[in-house]
Amino acid sequence: xxxxxxxxxxxxxxxxxxxxxxxxxxxxxxxxxxxxxxxxxxxxxxxxxxxxxxxxxxxxxxxxxxxxxxxxxxxxxxxxxxxxxxxxxxxxxxxxxxxxxxxxxxxxxxxxxxxxxxxxxxxxxxxxxxxxxxxxxxxxxxxxxxxxxxxxxxxxxxxxxxxxxxxxxxxxxxxxxxxxxxxxxxxxxxxxxxxxxxxxxxxxxxxxxxxxxxxxxxxxxxxxxxxxxxxxxxxxxxxxxxxxxxxxx
Amino acid sequence: xxxxxxxxxxxxxxxxxxxxxxxxxxxxxxxxxxxxxxxxxxxxxxxxxxxxxxxxxxxxxxxxxxxxxxxxxxxxxxxxxxxxxxxxxxxxxxxxxxxxxxxxxxxxxxxxxxxxxxxxxxxxxxxxxxxx
Numbered sequence: 350x351x352x353x354x355x356x357x358x359x360x361x362x363x364x365x366x367x368x369x370x371x372x373x374x375x376x377x378x379x380x381x382x383x384x385x386x387x388x389x390x391x392x393x394x395x396x397x398x399x400x401x402x403x404x405x406x407x408x409x410x411x412x413x414x415x416x417x418x419x420x421x422x423x424x425x426x427x428x429x430x431x432x433x434x435x436x437x438x439x440x441x442x443x444x445x446x447x448x449x450x451x452x453x454x455x456x457x458x459x460x461x462x463x464x465x466x467x468x469x470x471x472x473x474x475x476x477x478x479x480x481x482x483x484x485x486x487x488x489x490x491x492x493x494x495x496x497x498x499x500x501x502x503x504x505x506x507x508x509x510x511x512x513x514x515x516x517x518x519x520x521x522x523x524x525x526x527x528x529x530x531x532x533x534x535x536x537x538x539x540x541x542x543x544x545x546x547x548x549x550x551x552x553x554x555x556x557x558x559x560x561x562x563x564x565x566x567x568x569x570x571x572x573x574x575x576x577x578x579x580x581x582x583x584x585x586x587x588x589x590x591x592x593x594x595x596x597x598x
Numbered sequence: 599x600x601x602x603x604x605x606x607x608x609x610x611x612x613x614x615x616x617x618x619x620x621x622x623x624x625x626x627x628x629x630x631x632x633x634x635x636x637x638x639x640x641x642x643x644x645x646x647x648x649x650x651x652x653x654x655x656x657x658x659x660x661x662x663x664x665x666x667x668x669x670x671x672x673x674x675x676x677x678x679x680x681x682x683x684x685x686x687x688x689x690x691x692x693x694x695x696x697x698x699x700x701x702x703x704x705x706x707x708x709x710x711x712x713x714x715x716x717x718x719x720x721x722x723x724x725x726x727x728x729x730x
Contacts, residue, residue: 352630352725355611362610428603429697445694449704452714454672460722461700468603468697
């Protein structure tokens with residue numbers, strides 16, 4: 350028989366104790382996906398949920414900077430246990446690259462993704478958040494192929510240029526019958542209903558908007574300061590208003 | 599204990615294959631192990647046998663085929679054996695490659711042209727080659 354790679358059949362078993370998987374995606378770079386993902390991880394954890402958070406941007410990981418999770422290391426325990434940041438189970442490629450550049454071709458990206466999902470021991474979670482890299486290549490195709498029960502939370506900024514790409518992602522996700530929680534308009538600078546209208550046209554939920562937050566730059570790495578920012582409170586409100594996040598019983 | 603996760607993935611696949619082939623017992627498994635992964639076979643073997651207790655894999659005979667790793671530069675076409683580069687790695691670097699083999703691109707470059715754009719032509723991963 351032809352040799353068989355066991356990893357692709359094992360991922361679902363690894364994730365079977367996870368109630369919800371949210372994929373924070375855009376297709377476009379620079380719209381604030383990693384910041385939004387990190388904020389959501391903090392909001393969910395603060396609201397008492399068990400949260401796992403995977404930075405799937407192997408080429409440009411940054412969530413560790415936002416969460417101040419640089420000098421930590423996963424422990425071995427029937428695989429690898431993610432690092433713990435204020436109760437959030439966090440995993441990133443940086444724990445294996447020592448924060449050096451990792452260059453690799455597409456099929457190696459797939460191998461890395463399969464390996465991370467095979468060896469990471471998330472145990473039971475209410476939410477696993479996956480921060481996606483930009484683009485519609487291996488990362489997107491692989492998670493749709495290998496993971497089930499995905500819910501996409503999409504992020505754009507207010508620009509037509511970003512929405513041009515985000516629209517393509519939405520259209521593709523629809524062809525794959527993927528669940529889309531809605532689209533969040535980030536870094537809003539002026540009054541415009543362009544994104545809202547696009548959501549109506551594309552028949553997806555407009556979750557709301559977050560104003561541009563210049564002060565967050567000075568808070569990266571300091572969770573306590575991030576949690577006191579207006580953007581954190583606004584995002585928490587958006588999640589509750591849209592009933593994406595429900596009061597814990 | 600990372601070997602436990604890999605052993606469990608093999609166990610999971612063997613069960614799936616047994617269902618497909620309608621086998622009520624698995625007596626033999628052949629496993630291909632790539633050199634890059636630097637699997638501790640003693641731990642891996644122990645883990646697989648422990649997980650298999652009380653299942654259709656109990657007392658299974660396991661054959662391990664270790665495949666040497668060959669690296670092939672995409673930039674200059676040079677080929678070399680992983681073991682030629684292995685001794686230059688620190689323990690932390692070896693461990694990183696053990697967990698995520700693709701991090702080899704961080705720690706090893708082509709000896710001929712220094713490019714990190716090479717492929718692991720052979721010797722990556724853990725595979726089920728045969729069951730009966």
